[in-house]
Amino acid sequence: MRKSLTLLALASLATVGSAIDIFPNNPGGDLFTNPGPSNASQAVGATNWYYTNVRNGGQVGINGTLPYLGAGSAFLGTPSGAAKADLEYWVLNSSLQPTVLGYLSNLEELSYSWHRQSGSTVADWLHPALRLYVRWNDGISIKQGYLVYEEIYNTAGYVAPTDHWVDVDVLGKKFWATGSLPDAFSNYDRTLGDWSSLMPDAEVLAFSMGVGSGWNGVFSGAVDNVRFSFVDQSSGSFNFEVQSVPVPEPFTMALGAAGLAAALRRRRRA
Numbered sequence: 001m002r003k004s005l006t007l008l009a010l011a012s013l014a015t016v017g018s019a020i021d022i023f024p025n026n027p028g029g030d031l032f033t034n035p036g037p038s039n040a041s042q043a044v045g046a047t048n049w050y051y052t053n054v055r056n057g058g059q060v061g062i063n064g065t066l067p068y069l070g071a072g073s074a075f076l077g078t079p080s081g082a083a084k085a086d087l088e089y090w091v092l093n094s095s096l097q098p099t100v101l102g103y104l105s106n107l108e109e110l111s112y113s114w115h116r117q118s119g120s121t122v123a124d125w126l127h128p129a130l131r132l133y134v135r136w137n138d139g140i141s142i143k144q145g146y147l148v149y150e151e152i153y154n155t156a157g158y159v160a161p162t163d164h165w166v167d168v169d170v171l172g173k174k175f176w177a178t179g180s181l182p183d184a185f186s187n188y189d190r191t192l193g194d195w196s197s198l199m200p201d202a203e204v205l206a207f208s209m210g211v212g213s214g215w216n217g218v219f220s221g222a223v224d225n226v227r228f229s230f231v232d233q234s235s236g237s238f239n240f241e242v243q244s245v246p247v248p249e250p251f252t253m254a255l256g257a258a259g260l261a262a263a264l265r266r267r268r269r270a
Contacts, residue, residue, distance in 0.1 A: 145179020
């Protein structure tokens with residue numbers, strides 16, 4: 001199966017050593033929402049990042065609400081248990097099909113930062129989750145779904161801190177599965193190493209962070225500082241940032257003022 005894997009072109013890869021700034025579609029910041037019950041999505045420029053799975057008033061957008069490592073981050077909010085909002089990284093080919101980022105067994109780095117605001121009324125252990133979208137051929141059929149990290153399944157009685165940023169290395173953490181993956185929604189005690197042993201040659205197609213879907217109450221928070229790396233495969237390091245409005249340098253402003261003064265003098269002489 002490994003011989004059939006199509007790796008990303010080098011030109012499309014980010015280098016883990018230096019973070020790439022991901023800017024919103026609007027210079028002042030985004031806040032994508034969808035009041036309807038069906039999932040809605042929007043690309044974040046041509047960055048391979050997408051606001052997605054947004055429904056029932058969920059909100060997601062790169063903006064300056066909760067800045068981290070700069071002036072921005074990716075805000076996430078839900079007004080009720082019916083709402084949902086995600087931010088996902090997919091590299092699509094010319095046919096809009098997902099490109100494999102790497103083998104699950106080759107994943108050597110995975111981390112992110114998250115924030116929960118104190119005004120949130122959802123269960124106190126909830127925070128923006130991190131997920132990997134995985135595809136695996138078990139020899140009979142193709143299984144696929146998310147592997148999901150939440151700290152409550154790693155630390156008994158966990159309470160998410162509020163109003164400050166939490167940096168998490170999730171590589172050795174426990175994940176649970178969704179979709180048609182083995183033991184979906186029933187086993188919460190496997191690490192990524194355990195999952196890769198269970199699903200040899202499983203392929204990672206996307207990384208996802210999000211909130212909602214059954215989170216009764218209100219949530220507001222954010223994510224930032226996402227890093228991943230596969231051995232001899234793709235890697236990425238991302239910082240969600242808002243675009244600042246360029247301020248003219250003093251020298252440029254001085255030239256502008258001098259030119260304006262000269263023009264006014266000429267006009268008076270005329």
